[in-house]
Amino acid sequence: MVTKYDVFEAVYTKGTSVSPPELLRIFQKPASAYAEMYQTLLRLQRDGLLLKSKKGFQVKLSPRSTLLYRLIRFSLANNLPYNYLIDRNMASFLQRALTKKIFSWRDFQLNPRTFTKYIDVLNNSGFLLIFSRKPLLAALFPHSFLQKICGFFNLKLSSAAIHLPKISELILKKELRLFNQLQKKNTHKYLELVKGYQLRFIQHSLNLEGNPITLPETVKLLQHQVVPEALGLEAIEEVRNYQQAMGAMLKDVAEKKPLTIASIFNYHYLALQHKPSLAGEVRTIAVHIKNNPQFKVAPVPDINARLEHLLMKYNQFITKKKPGLAEIFHFAAYFHNEFQHIHPFVDGNSRTTRLLTFHLLRSVSLPVIDIPLGLLEEYLSCTKGAARREDQRLRQALEMIVFYNLRLFNEELRKISYK
Numbered sequence: 001m002v003t004k005y006d007v008f009e010a011v012y013t014k015g016t017s018v019s020p021p022e023l024l025r026i027f028q029k030p031a032s033a034y035a036e037m038y039q040t041l042l043r044l045q046r047d048g049l050l051l052k053s054k055k056g057f058q059v060k061l062s063p064r065s066t067l068l069y070r071l072i073r074f075s076l077a078n079n080l081p082y083n084y085l086i087d088r089n090m091a092s093f094l095q096r097a098l099t100k101k102i103f104s105w106r107d108f109q110l111n112p113r114t115f116t117k118y119i120d121v122l123n124n125s126g127f128l129l130i131f132s133r134k135p136l137l138a139a140l141f142p143h144s145f146l147q148k149i150c151g152f153f154n155l156k157l158s159s160a161a162i163h164l165p166k167i168s169e170l171i172l173k174k175e176l177r178l179f180n181q182l183q184k185k186n187t188h189k190y191l192e193l194v195k196g197y198q199l200r201f202i203q204h205s206l207n208l209e210g211n212p213i214t215l216p217e218t219v220k221l222l223q224h225q226v227v228p229e230a231l232g233l234e235a236i237e238e239v240r241n242y243q244q245a246m247g248a249m250l251k252d253v254a255e256k257k258p259l260t261i262a263s264i265f266n267y268h269y270l271a272l273q274h275k276p277s278l279a280g281e282v283r284t285i286a287v288h289i290k291n292n293p294q295f296k297v298a299p300v301p302d303i304n305a306r307l308e309h310l311l312m313k314y315n316q317f318i319t320k321k322k323p324g325l326a327e328i329f330h331f332a333a334y335f336h337n338e339f340q341h342i343h344p345f346v347d348g349n350s351r352t353t354r355l356l357t358f359h360l361l362r363s364v365s366l367p368v369i370d371i372p373l374g375l376l377e378e379y380l381s382c383t384k385g386a387a388r389r390e391d392q393r394l395r396q397a398l399e400m401i402v403f404y405n406l407r408l409f410n411e412e413l414r415k416i417s418y419k
Contacts, residue, residue, distance in 0.1 A: 002027050003083045004040050005072055008049055012059045012069045019056035067152055074145055077207075077214040078373055084121045091153040093118050097140045098147070101163045104137050126373035129165055129400065130407055139165035141374030141400075164378065167399045169325050175406040179367065182413035189416050193409060194250070194369055199223065201370040202242050205351050208380060211235050237274035242351060245271035249355045253362045258318055261311060267355050272348045283346045294387045297343035306342045310335065318363065329402075332360055333395035340384055350384055361402065368405045375401060 010026050011018050020037045024030070029037065041057045044050040049068065051060045059065055068086070075082035084090065093110070097103050105115050119138060122128040127146060131137040140146065142162040150157055183190045203218040213221070213228065213235055220226040222243055227236060245267045252263060269280030282303055289295040298306050317323065317331050336357045343349045354371075361368045371379055379397050382390035 002029065002037070002040070004044055005068075005083055005086060007037070007040050008044055008059075008065075008068065009072045009076075011044075011050060011057060012065070017053055017055035017058040022056070064152065067148060071145065071148060071152065076216075078125075079215040080125050081121060084117075085125070086149055086152065088153050089114075090118060090121075091150050091155050094140070094146050095150050095155045095157060098142055098150075098157060098162050100139070101165050102131065102137055102139045104135060126375075128374070129404055130411075131165075131171065139163075141372070141378070143374045143377055146374075164396070165400065166396065167403045172325055172399065172403055172406070175403060175410060176366070178410050179406050179413075180365075182410060183367075186413050186416045189413060190409065193412055194367075197369045197405075197408070198243075198246055198250070202239060202246060204371055204373065204376055205354055206238060206242055208376065209351060211238055213239055234274055241273045242271050244273075245352075245355060249359050250362075253359055256363070258363070259311070259314060259356060259359055261307065264307075264352070264356060268345055268348055268352045271351055271355075272345075275347060278346050278348070281346075282344050285346065287343060287346060289384050292385060292387070295341075295384055297341060303342060303344050306338075307344055310338050310342065314360075323364070328361070328364055328366070329395045329398050330391075332357055332398055333391045335360060336398075337383065337389055337391055337394060341389070353383075357398075361398070366402050366405075367409060368402050370405065370408075371401055372404050375404070 006027070007023060010023060020034055020041060021031075023037055023041075024033060041050060041052075045052050045057065048062070049060060049065050050057045059069075071086055072082050074080070075085065093108065096108065100107060105112065108115060110118075119128065119130070119136065122140065123130060123138075127141050127143055129139045129141065131139070142164065147157055147162075199218055199222055200215060202222070203213060203215045206213065213231055217228040217231065218239060221228060221236065221239060248263075248270055249267055252259075257263065265280045272279035284300060286300065287297060289297070313331075314335060320327075323331075336353055339356060340349060340353045345352070358368055375397060379394075379401070382393040382397055386393075
């Protein structure tokens with residue numbers, strides 16, 4: 001079924017007046033669907049999103065129509081069900097849920113089926129953190145996409161009232177114990193899930209670096225070897241190379257190989273093969289973080305000494321017997337931000353940092369494989385987007401990321417156990 005948002009996106013992308021017969025051809029619909037298509041266009045006109053002329057319909061350019069187009073394009077890039085998300089009733093739900101650290105069904109005057117539908121859509125989209133199913137306790141990640149949906153329907157949000165949830169060590173330990181039990185029973189399924197989820201991480205990670213590939217395109221390219229037509233060669237190679245680097249990292253963790261200077265440079269080399277003059281090479285020039293001049297990176301003469309010091313700290317950490325979760329997250333946040341501030345390469349530092357942090361966490365049995373879409377903005381704002389170093393804030397973000405991954409794996413593995 002072609003929805004009004006599908007039609008709006010097609011008209012906006014076209015950029016000129018479009019007639020109903022043209023839209024029928026775009027959506028490969030028969031002539032008998034003309035009346036339905038025409039009524040959809042009239043609804044969009046009544047909503048103030050389209051203008052009607054003798055030549056057909058065209059977008060009524062305004063802040064509201066531009067916002068809607070951006071919401072739809074973001075959804076398409078991340079494989080989100082925008083027809084469910086960009087909805088007035090959903091927006092009302094988001095407006096209330098975003099102001100609560102943790103919410104339950106009792107916080108909303110909603111039919112249980114409607115509430116469950118909203119939870120499932122948001123959870124599958126990576127915007128929701130579920131603490132428990134029975135009773136259902138959850139929290140929303142305050143991603144700007146969700147806030148803009150509220151704005152599209154003129155629903156105001158108080159930024160001071162928006163909270164990020166905090167994860168207690170007790171909850172993390174409980175979820176980790178369950179994961180260890182389920183993973184042992186379903187090792188093959190767990191490895192299958194890792195392969196699938198790592199594709200999402202590749203797209204999320206490279207999207208932070210400006211690669212335009214969408215999630216559906218990433219899956220087609222890496223899983224089915226279908227090359228996106230509109231994507232440039234460098235962007236395609238960047239995705240393929242990052243998959244190689246991530247594969248090497250996962251293999252090293254599986255073989256219990258600790259990080260070394262050599263392995264770090266190898267991950268970078270694999271990820272940057274499309275830039276052979278930079279791949280695996282320490283920079284010899286000063287660099288800066290684009291759009292964040294306050295982010296301080298190491299001067300060239302200090303790079304090697306700071307790298308060696310960081311690896312010394314790392315080796316001291318991994319030789320400890322059974323470090324507690326608080327110590328793990330404290331060191332992981334320090335390690336991540338220290339490596340990013342050392343910035344040993346001309347390009348590819350951030351994507352390499354994420355691989356190293358995942359290696360560190362996975363080597364202590366925390367099965368992180370993706371940063372959920374809803375947490376990408378928070379992650380970025382306390383790493384290379386931060387005006388000053390934010391280790392404590394990053395620690396909290398990493399706790400949420402790990403908890404999200406644990407819940408993700410546990411819910412899928414539990415389905416197998418109950419069959």
